[in-house]
Amino acid sequence: MQQPVRIAPSILSADFAKLGEEVRAIDEAGADYIHIDVMDGHFVPNITIGPAVVKALRAHSPKPFDCHLMIAPADPYLEAFAEAGADVISIHPEAGPHLHRSLQTIRALGKKAGVVLNPATPAEAIAHVMDLVDLVLVMSVNPGFGGQSFIETALPKIERLRALIEETGRAIDLEVDGGVNFDTAPRCIAAGADVLVAGSATFKGGAEAYAANIARLRGAC
Numbered sequence: 001m002q003q004p005v006r007i008a009p010s011i012l013s014a015d016f017a018k019l020g021e022e023v024r025a026i027d028e029a030g031a032d033y034i035h036i037d038v039m040d041g042h043f044v045p046n047i048t049i050g051p052a053v054v055k056a057l058r059a060h061s062p063k064p065f066d067c068h069l070m071i072a073p074a075d076p077y078l079e080a081f082a083e084a085g086a087d088v089i090s091i092h093p094e095a096g097p098h099l100h101r102s103l104q105t106i107r108a109l110g111k112k113a114g115v116v117l118n119p120a121t122p123a124e125a126i127a128h129v130m131d132l133v134d135l136v137l138v139m140s141v142n143p144g145f146g147g148q149s150f151i152e153t154a155l156p157k158i159e160r161l162r163a164l165i166e167e168t169g170r171a172i173d174l175e176v177d178g179g180v181n182f183d184t185a186p187r188c189i190a191a192g193a194d195v196l197v198a199g200s201a202t203f204k205g206g207a208e209a210y211a212a213n214i215a216r217l218r219g220a221c
Helices: 016-028 051-060 075-084 099-108 154-168 184-191 207-220
Strands: 006-009 034-039 065-070 088-091 112-117 135-139 173-177 195-198
Touching: 006 207, 016 034, 016 051, 016 207, 034 051, 051 065, 051 075, 065 075, 065 112, 075 088, 075 099, 088 099, 088 135, 099 112, 135 154, 154 173, 154 184, 184 195, 184 207
Parallel strands: 006 034, 006 195, 034 065, 065 088, 088 112, 112 135, 135 173, 173 195
Antiparallel strands: none
16 A cells, blocks of 8 residues: 655755754754665765764654665675664665575664665566565666656656555555656656655755755645
């Protein structure tokens, strides 16, 4: 069953010079999750933050920290992100040789386990681990940096994943990240998504605009 729409602002679009303040502001503006993009400059062409920053930010918001690990290998760092305060830890099937084992590890650490599908990764890649998944993230751009245009083929993939989720009978979040704005958001929700990661669309205009941006995005759906 598709759940209510939730907004997960990506702090990749925040002002990194005052990241704690930005996290507090986006929380107070109505964010449901805080989406944290972790990049290693190897798996994706950018470098962002590590567990130490996640730990430092933890005190600034009680909202769930939705940590998307764009790193390879991911397994050596799962415990560090769990201890830093991540609530959801999402990994790519391509980031290690044993996806099933990695998801088991995340859950054994007491965290929700997510799987991320790049634009070229088919929905069926996770068909046999759905019993271990709490969140599925569809990348509607190629991961690595913000500000890219929405890839239209993400929509049929979202529809297929919604069907896979319904077959489980479990409340698995179906999240979309990349080019999510006031035009593409309602199309993602119509296809079956229920969590929207938005960077530019939520952080545009500074802190005084965050609440209106989130409300508008939620209202568009």
